[in-house]
Amino acid sequence: MNLHHYAASAGFALLAISTAMASSVTIYGRIDSGVVYNNYGGDTHKSSTVSMESGLNTASRIGIRGVEEINSDLSVQFRLENRFASDTGALKGGSKGDKIFEGCSYLGLTSKSLGEISMGRISGIVSGSGAYDLEFFMDSFGGGTYGTGLAPVKSSRIDNMITYRSPTIAGFQTTLQYSMKIDGNEEGNENTSAVNRFYAGGIRYNLNKLNVVAAYEETDWGKNTAATAKASTSKKVATLGGSYRFDPVTVYLQGQYFNGVNKLDGFSTAKNIKGFGIYGGTQFWFGLSSWQSMVYYRNYKVDTVNGINHHQASLIGVATKYLYRPSKSIDMYIGAGFSRWDGQNSTTKKFTKDHTINVFTGITKYF
DSSP states (O other): OHHHHHHHHHHHHHHHHHHHHHHTEEEEEEEEEEEEEEEEEESSOOOOEEEEEEOSSSOOEEEEEEEEESSSSEEEEEEEEEEEOTTTOOEEOTTTTOOTTOSEEEEEEEETTTEEEEEEEEEOTTSSOSTTOOGGGTOTTSSOOSSTTOSOSOOOEEEEEEEEEOOOBTTEEEEEEEESOSOTTSSSOTTSTTSOEEEEEEEEEEETTEEEEEEEEEEEOOTTSOGGGSOSSOEEEEEEEEEEEETTEEEEEEEEEEEEEOOBTBBSSOSEEEEEEEEEEEEEEETTEEEEEEEEEEEEEEEOTTSOOSEEEEEEEEEEEEEEEEETTEEEEEEEEEEEEEEEOTTTOOEEEEEEEEEEEEEEEEO
């Protein structure tokens, strides 16, 4: 009996190895840890801080991805990814801490001739994260860096998302997204007006060293969503930008229009925020190493929670970071940033003007 048992176990093991070889499953990730100094100034008084942080360069994560070919045209792929804090080991599990694969969790079908469709928890096309992100082509930091306001207006990782990405035709590639319910913890049925829903569409044009992107994202606030968690109108963000590589430097430029935003910069809650942003920067290459810089400017009007409408506000910020790469799997970095923004004290409701300077350094290991 034992002999038969061992023989059967060996057979199953060989079958599993054969299947794994055919399906190409990979474990991947990155660990990022560093130290940051923050010096605060302005109307909101804070003491300077020095702290260890995870994600100063890129978010720490561990994931599993795989692909299996059905035939010469079709393949099935999946990705499961969890974000965590390297300084504490704490998992980042969504708004209620109950998501193991908060980073992403989706299954997809790819046709070389027709395109790719995926379903699950997927990042928006202007999120600075994920396989379908377009911010990478418009921002030298790939969607912002450490510091208040040092990023464009972005979406995030979203539940119940269907994403379609077309094949590239004459340099053009289209991405479409729809989420039936952006957070699985919301009260209400999917694909109804009771819950928050998300729509997005983007086009990328690539010609050699030139990339041009146009994208639109919209969130329809659900009826069951708390008033403090939504704006008075649907959230709309239109983005136009791109990049061009003049060896050894890549130049980035991006413009945004937004409306229906309920929190931004120093406004933690608002009835509505409407305005525009302009961002530009460079990335100089020195072999594998690089020096990244961006300037961010926003100008907008805020309808506040205490009944003041069309309050004028703005943000200006600059950030820079040097990445030394002794190998393809290691980043050693040092960076700094400055930002000045308008805000509102959440307790007194008084308007504020604040600024901060940060300096940070650390290391990232990819695997």
